[in-house]
Amino acid sequence: xxxxxxxxxxxxxxxxxxxxxxNTKHSSFFQLxxxxxxxxxxxxxxxxxxFQAGSDKIQINxxxxxxxxxxxxxxxxxxxxxxxxDSWEQFRISGRIDVIDELDSDPVKLQQREKAWFTSSLxxxxxxxxxxxxxPCISEEPSQGSDLDPSTGPVGxxxxxxxxxxxxxxLNLKSxxxxxxxCKGSGNGEKCWISENINP
Amino acid sequence: xxxxxxxxxxxxxxxxxxxxxxNTKHSSFFQLxxxxxxxxxxxxxxxxxxFQAGSDKIQINxxxxxxxxxxxxxxxxxxxxxxxxDSWEQFRISGRIDVIDELDSDPVKLQQREKAWFTSSLxxxxxxxxxxxxxPCISEEPSQGSDLDPSTGPVGxxxxxxxxxxxxxxLNLKSxxxxxxxCKGSGNGEKCWISENINP
Numbered sequence: 001x002x003x004x005x006x007x008x009x010x011x012x013x014x015x016x017x018x019x020x021x022x023n024t025k026h027s028s029f030f031q032l033x034x035x036x037x038x039x040x041x042x043x044x045x046x047x048x049x050x051f052q053a054g055s056d057k058i059q060i061n062x063x064x065x066x067x068x069x070x071x072x073x074x075x076x077x078x079x080x081x082x083x084x085x086d087s088w089e090q091f092r093i094s095g096r097i098d099v100i101d102e103l104d105s106d107p108v109k110l111q112q113r114e115k116a117w118f119t120s121s122l123x124x125x126x127x128x129x130x131x132x133x134x135x136p137c138i139s140e141e142p143s144q145g146s147d148l149d150p151s152t153g154p155v156g157x158x159x160x161x162x163x164x165x166x167x168x169x170x171l172n173l174k175s176x177x178x179x180x181x182x183c184k185g186s187g188n189g190e191k192c193w194i195s196e197n198i199n200p
Numbered sequence: 201x202x203x204x205x206x207x208x209x210x211x212x213x214x215x216x217x218x219x220x221x222x223n224t225k226h227s228s229f230f231q232l233x234x235x236x237x238x239x240x241x242x243x244x245x246x247x248x249x250x251f252q253a254g255s256d257k258i259q260i261n262x263x264x265x266x267x268x269x270x271x272x273x274x275x276x277x278x279x280x281x282x283x284x285x286d287s288w289e290q291f292r293i294s295g296r297i298d299v300i301d302e303l304d305s306d307p308v309k310l311q312q313r314e315k316a317w318f319t320s321s322l323x324x325x326x327x328x329x330x331x332x333x334x335x336p337c338i339s340e341e342p343s344q345g346s347d348l349d350p351s352t353g354p355v356g357x358x359x360x361x362x363x364x365x366x367x368x369x370x371l372n373l374k375s376x377x378x379x380x381x382x383c384k385g386s387g388n389g390e391k392c393w394i395s396e397n398i399n400p
Contacts, residue, residue: 026285033233033243033279041241043233043281045290079233081243085226085285090245130399134378137397178334197337199330 004192008056010168010181014082014091018048021086030082032060034071034097042071048082049116052162056191058093060161061116061124064101065132069159072097078163088173095165102156112162117154128157176200204392208256210368210381214282214291221286230282232260234271234297242271248282249316252362256391258293260361261316261324264301265332269359272297278363288373295365302356312362317354328357376400 021027028048036042049059058080062068072078080093100109117125129146131138168181178200184192221227228248236242249259258280262268272278280293300309317325329346331338368381378400384392 024285026283029283031231031233031243031281031283033231033241033281035235035239035241039235039275040277040294041233041235041279042292042294043231043243043279044292045281045283075239077240079241079243081231081233081245083226083229083231083245085224092242092244094240094242133399135399137399199333199335199337 004184004194006190006192008165008168008181008183008191008193009195010091010170010179010193011051011056013089013170017084017087017089017091021084024086027084027086030080032068033079033081034068035075035077036067036071037074042067044068049119052112056165058095058163058165059116060163061120062159062161063128063133064157064159065134067134068161069099069101072099072161080163090169090171090173092169092171093163093165094167094169095163098162098164100160100162102154102158109160113158113160114154116160117158122148122150125155125158128155171200204384204394206390206392208365208368208381208383208391208393209395210291210370210379210393211251211256213289213370217284217287217289217291221284224286227284227286230280230291232268233279233281234268235275235277236267236271237274242267244268249319249360252312256365258295258363258365259316260363261320262359262361263328263333264357264359265334267334268361269299269301272299272361280363290369290371290373292369292371293363293365294367294369295363298362298364300360300362302354302358309360313358313360314354316360317358322348322350325355325358328355371400373400 018027029045030048031043032046033041033043046060049061051057052059076096078097082091100113104110126146126148129148166183171178178198180196180198182194184194218227229245230248231243232246233241233243246260249261251257252259276296278297282291300313304310326346326348329348366383371378378398380396380398382394384394
């Protein structure tokens with residue numbers, strides 16, 4: 001049965017899954033797949049940093065020196081696979097990613113980046129002062145714990161990713177139900193979501 | 201520090217992780233990223249079905265009617281992201297996938313497929329008798345529980361995927377250590393693994 005709604009119908013299911021899995025620390029972790037510049041798939045665990053205010057866009061913080069930035073600049077499409085280990089629910093969320101780094105020319109986006117920075121813990125922020133992720137370790141010693149003033153704004157390496165979903169595949173392994181949600185752009189720029197029950 | 205070994209050095213670390221996370225049911229689940237025929241990434245949770253005997257090749261069972269089969273036939277490269285929620289370890293395993301279905305002409309591969317079938321639970325086997333995964337639900341009723349003789353061999357829809365790793369990225373979030381393992385093919389067809397410590 002297909003029906004069209006303007007608000008994302010999967011968002012409510014996802015918020016409910018987050019609530020019912022809130023007691024497990026890793027419930028905010030999901031896997032983000034991109035395509036590397038070599039044309040091969042890449043896949044890594046990242047942390048859900050909430051929806052962008054008043055939307056169904058998903059926020060992720062990352063280091064501008066990480067490989068995924070090159071991947072996304074080369075091909076902006078990504079798919080999240082989010083499996084909730086307590087409730088046995090899986091969300092596959094496909095969409096286009098917008099990279100917001102310090103050089104962004106849009107003041108609204110720069111403000112979103114700043115907000116994401118201050119919303120992160122001090123420990124998370126400190127990671128962006130460390131050596132380039134993925135490069136060979138030069139020192140055998142762990143890098144010295146740098147100090148960071150809590151009022152200091154986002155450092156250069158801090159990057160906000162915003163995934164704008166256009167397709168969601170929802171699977172509930174307890175009820176053995178599966179649904180797809182497909183976004184059809186309407187003429188006036190508003191989103192319209194079509195949902196359908198499919199075979200698990 | 202780079203060094204070359206013939207046996208996969210990451211396999212021991214992975215087996216240890218499996219052991220120390222054995223009390224969580226989902227420790228055998230990982231996310232498999234492929235590239236869809238549309239050129240966009242796809243990502244879903246699948247179940248680890250063990251290493252192929254005497255090798256570092258990773259086995260996955262799947263339905264030959266699922267989208268991932270089209271993906272892999274279009275582009276054989278995939279990346280596994282395997283996060284262990286108890287020990288905070290992540291393995292990103294990149295490689296090429298071999299699809300073994302009922303039409304395979306290699307008798308050794310058909311034997312591997314048969315072995316994978318009989319190693320699965322009866323409940324798992326029954327899934328391959330259900331309606332095509334991902335297609336619209338025609339009936340509101342759940343499909344009738346079919347009977348399956350335990351001695352019946354693999355049904356047509358049963359497919360064995362074998363991923364042959366050539367790159368592994370290991371991250372330990374407790375020790376904050378990260379390593380890469382890269383496979384360099386030697387002249388005689390044997391694998392040679394180079395490991396290196398990299399920045400997390």
